[in-house]
Structures are given as C-alpha cells and as structure tokens.
Amino acid sequence: DGGITQSPKYLFRKEGQNVTLSCEQNLNHDAMYWYRQDPGQGLRLIYYSQIVNDFQKGDIAEGYSVSREKKESFPLTVTSAQKNPTAFYLCASSISPGFTDTQYFGPGTRLTVL
Amino acid sequence: EDQVTQSPEALRLQEGESSSLNCSYTVSGLRGLFWYRQDPGKGPEFLFTLYSAGEEKEKERLKATLTKKESFLHITAPKPEDSATYLCGGGATNKLIFGTGTLLAVQP
Numbered sequence: 001d002g003g004i005t006q007s008p009k010y011l012f013r014k015e016g017q018n019v020t021l022s023c024e025q026n027l028n029h030d031a032m033y034w035y036r037q038d039p040g041q042g043l044r045l046i047y048y049s050q051i052v053n054d055f056q057k058g059d060i061a062e063g064y065s066v067s068r069e070k071k072e073s074f075p076l077t078v079t080s081a082q083k084n085p086t087a088f089y090l091c092a093s094s095i096s097p098g099f100t101d102t103q104y105f106g107p108g109t110r111l112t113v114l
Numbered sequence: 115e116d117q118v119t120q121s122p123e124a125l126r127l128q129e130g131e132s133s134s135l136n137c138s139y140t141v142s143g144l145r146g147l148f149w150y151r152q153d154p155g156k157g158p159e160f161l162f163t164l165y166s167a168g169e170e171k172e173k174e175r176l177k178a179t180l181t182k183k184e185s186f187l188h189i190t191a192p193k194p195e196d197s198a199t200y201l202c203g204g205g206a207t208n209k210l211i212f213g214t215g216t217l218l219a220v221q222p
Contacts, residue, residue: 006157042118042212043158043201090157099210100145105157 004106023091032074050097120213137202
C-alpha cells in the first residue's frame with residue numbers, strides 16, 4: 001500500500017530538549033511538507049521541500065529544522081528554540097512541487113511539552 | 115491579504131438532513147481549491163480538488179462546487195459516519211492557505 005507514515009504517534013518532550021519527528025512516503029512524490037495544527041487555527045506551513053537536498057522555510061519556521069537527504073524521507077526537528085511546540089504535526093506530500101497539486105497527509109504526530 | 119474563511123464553524127444535522135458547508139476565499143492567483151475530511155486525532159483525508167469556476171465533483175453523498183469567490187461542499191442525506199471536521203484550502207503558485215474548518219456532527 002502506498003502512503004505516508006509518521007512516527008511516533010505521540011511524543012513527549014522536556015523543556016530544553018530537541019526532538020525529531022519522522023515522515024516517510026512511498027508514493028514517489030517529489031515534494032514534501034510539514035504543517036502544524038493548533039485548535040481553532042488553520043494548518044500552518046513550517047517547511048517544505050520540492051526536491052532532494054533542497055528545502056525552504058514556510059510561514060512559521062523559527063525553532064524548527066529539516067533535512068531531505070532521500071526522496072522518501074523528510075524528518076522535522078523541533079529545537080529548544082521553539083517557544084510553544086505543543087501541537088499536532090502533519091507531514092504531507094504531492095506529486096510535483098508547488099502548492100497547486102493535491103497534497104496527501106500522513107496520520108500526524110502529537111507533541112506535548114512536559 | 116490572502117484568506118480562506120469557512121462557515122459555519124460547527125453544524126449539527128439530523129441523519130438525512132441535507133446541508134452545505136461554505137468556503138470563501140481571497141487567494142490571489144488561485145489555481146486549486148482543495149477539500150479534506152479530518153477525523154479527531156488523524157490526518158486530513160483528501161476529498162476533492164477543483165481547478166476552475168463552474169467545476170463540480172461528487173463522491174458518494176458529497177458534492178463540491180466552485181465559483182470565483184467561494185466553494186460549497188454539499189452533503190446529501192448525511193449519515194452519522196459523515197461526522198468529522200471538513201477543511202478547505204486555496205492553492206496558488208507559492209502558497210496554500212487553509213481555513214479553520216467546519217465541525218460537522220450528524221445525529222442518528
């Protein structure tokens with residue numbers, strides 16, 4: 001089955017820790033995205049990558065970092081510089097780069113800061 | 115400013131009671147309007163992409179339509195399993211703006 005997987009499903013972080021969220025896709029999609037979802041707000045773009053070894057900041061990139069070493073993988077690191085990291089994190093992918101192609105989402109990771 | 119507004123914020127229907135959800139947008143250079151369904155604690159599930167005004171797409175009890183200013187998601191004879199949050203997003207060359215969603219509850 002083709003799809004997007006995210007792990008872990010739940011993640012707990014202590015103050016001052018960096019944590020990494022995994023996102024893998026076997027859809028052979030070129031583009032991948034990370035969003036953050038908070039109650040009462042629309043999905044907000046953190047980072048996106050249109051091709052391997054390239055990525056761009058989204059609207060709320062501060063305190064986050066990413067890498068794209070393989071086409072299938074786009075991990076997100078939430079650093080200690082992110083002031084309010086508790087949220088639901090969603091990874092997505094699309095066949096081609098840009099924001100006019102349908103994006104398909106993974107199941108999400110819920111991050112809680114203790 | 116680019117914006118996507120969904121209404122109502124929440125909607126409660128009786129099973130079989132048809133209704134529509136609204137997605138108003140002001141996204142410059144819009145080239146795609148996307149609808150998703152999201153269940154609690156899960157990722158959004160893709161429903162429809164609409165590319166031009168006048169376009170319509172259907173899937174089971176759902177029908178999405180698009181005008182130059184808004185999109186509607188019509189739900190015909192809904193069932194309790196249609197209960198979810200419905201998200202819409204407007205895509206242009208360098209951005210995708212999402213609304214905050216409509217929470218739909220269908221009671222048996």
